[in-house]
Amino acid sequence: MIGDGDTTMFERDLFTTDRLYCPGPTPVPSEVSHAGTQTSMYHRSDDFYKVFRRCADRLAPIFGTANPPLILTSSGTGAMESVLVNLTDVGDEVVVVNGGKFGERWEKLAKAYRCDAAVVAVEAGHAPTAEQILDAVARQRQTKAIFLQANETSTGAYYSIETLVPQLRQKFGGLIIVDAISSLCAHAMRMDEWQIDAVVAGSQKGFGLPPGLSFVALSDRAWGQLSSRPRFYFDLLRERKGQADGRSAWTPASTLVLSLDVALHKMLEAGLDHVLEHHAALATATQAAVKALDLELFAATAPSRSLTSITVPQDLDGQRLIKRIRQRFAMYVAGGQDELKGKIIRFAHLGFVSRFDILDGIAALEFALREEGHRFDCGVGVKAAMQSLVLV
Secondary structure: OOOOOOOOHHHHHHOOOOEEEOOOOOOOOHHHHHHOOOOOOOOOOHHHHHHHHHHHHHHHHHHOOOOOOEEEEOOHHHHHHHHHHHHOOOOOEEEEEEOOHHHHHHHHHHHHOOOEEEEEEOOOOOOOOHHHHHHHHHOOOOEEEEEEEOEEOOOOEEOOHHHHHHHHHOOOOOEEEEEOOOOEOOEOOOOOOOOOOEEEEEOOOOOOOOOOEEEEEEOHHHHOOOOOOOOOOOOHHHHHHHHOOOOOOOOOOHHHHHHHHHHHHHHHHHOHHHHHHHHHHHHHHHHHHHHHOOOEEOOOOOEOOOEEEEEOOOOOOHHHHHHHHHHHHOEEEEEOOHHHOOOEEEEEOOOOOOHHHHHHHHHHHHHHHHHOOOOOOOOHHHHHHHHHHHOO
16 A cells, blocks of 8 residues: 555656646647657748648637737747737836736736736636726726736636626727637637737647747737837737748747647647537536535636636645645646745646546545545545536
8 A cells, every 4th residue: 555655666657757737838749749849841931831821820710810810939928028019108008907927917017118007906716897997997097908817827717708808898999908828728719709909828728739839819900009119029010921921020939830730730620619618528527526525616706617726725735735746646736826825726627638637637636635634535526527527
C-alpha cells in the first residue's frame, strides 16, 4: 500500500510526462505537436502564406466574425497591449473591469499608456453587472472604450458576455474590447452578433498549442477608429494589410502556425457546437465531483466552462495540496494568486481534454485530499463525475 510520502520510484517511472490541469498552457495533442516539428517550410514562401491565410480564415468562425483575426507572435498580453495601443490615445477616458489578475492587467495597461481609467472593482469569483459598468461610464465625460474579460482566469468566473455585452450596447455606443484568452473554444463567441469591437485570444489555452501566438479580431467600427499613437511591432493596420495575403509584418512563430493549422482543422472537423458542448459536459462533471467531495465552488455564481475554481477547506494548506498532487501524481493544477494564494485550486478542463483526463484528475485530487486529512467516502467525486458524463 502506498503511504502518504512521495510517490514510489516504480510508480513515478510510470508517469512518462507531466499532465496539465492548469488553465494554460493546456495539453498539446500529438498530431498538433508533430506538425510543429516541421521546420523546412520558409515563412516567406507561397506555401507558408497559404497556411497562414487558412489559419486566419479558420479562426474567424471561432471568434464569430466575418473579419479574419490577425495572428501575432506574442503572448496573450501582447494582444491585449496591441488593441489598447491601436484603439486609444493619451488621455482617452476608458472603463476597465477588474475582477482578478487579468482585469488588473487591463488596468495596468491603460495606466501605462496614460489613459484616464475608471476601474469597476468586482469581487473575486463574481461577475460584473451591466449596471456597475454603465455607472462608471456615466461618471466620465466621454468614454472611448470598455475593457473587460470574458472569463477571469485567476478566479474561474465567467462574465456571461452573451448577455452582458447586449445590455451594455443598449446604452453605450463606444468601443467594447473583450479578453477571451481563456474562454474561447469553451464558451461561444459571436463577436459580430453581439457587437463587440475587439476580441483577443492566445494559442496556449483552448487551441491546445504551446504559448507564443496571440489573435486579435477587430470590428469594422474599431478599424475606423484607430488611434494616432506611435507604434511599431504592434501596428495592427500594417499587419492587416500584409496578412490579407498571409504575410505577417515580422518573423512569425512559423512552427506554431503549422501546429495551429492542424488544431483548427481538428476543431472544425468535429464542429464548433460539439467542441462547446464537450467543454460544457466536462465543466458540469467537474462541478458535480467538487460538490460530492463536500467542497465549495469558489465562483459558484459565475462558473466557467474553462476551469473550475475550488475553495480549499480552511483546515487544509492549499499550496501543500497542490504540491502533493504534482509530486505524487505528476499532475499540475493551478492555485490562487495574490490574496487567493493557498485558498483556491484552479482545475482546468480547457482545450484537447477528454472525459478520461477529467476522471484521472479528480481521482488524483481525491487521493491528495485524503492524504491531507479531508474526510469523505473514497470515490464519491469520481462517481459523481462519471454519472454526469454518462448522461452526455
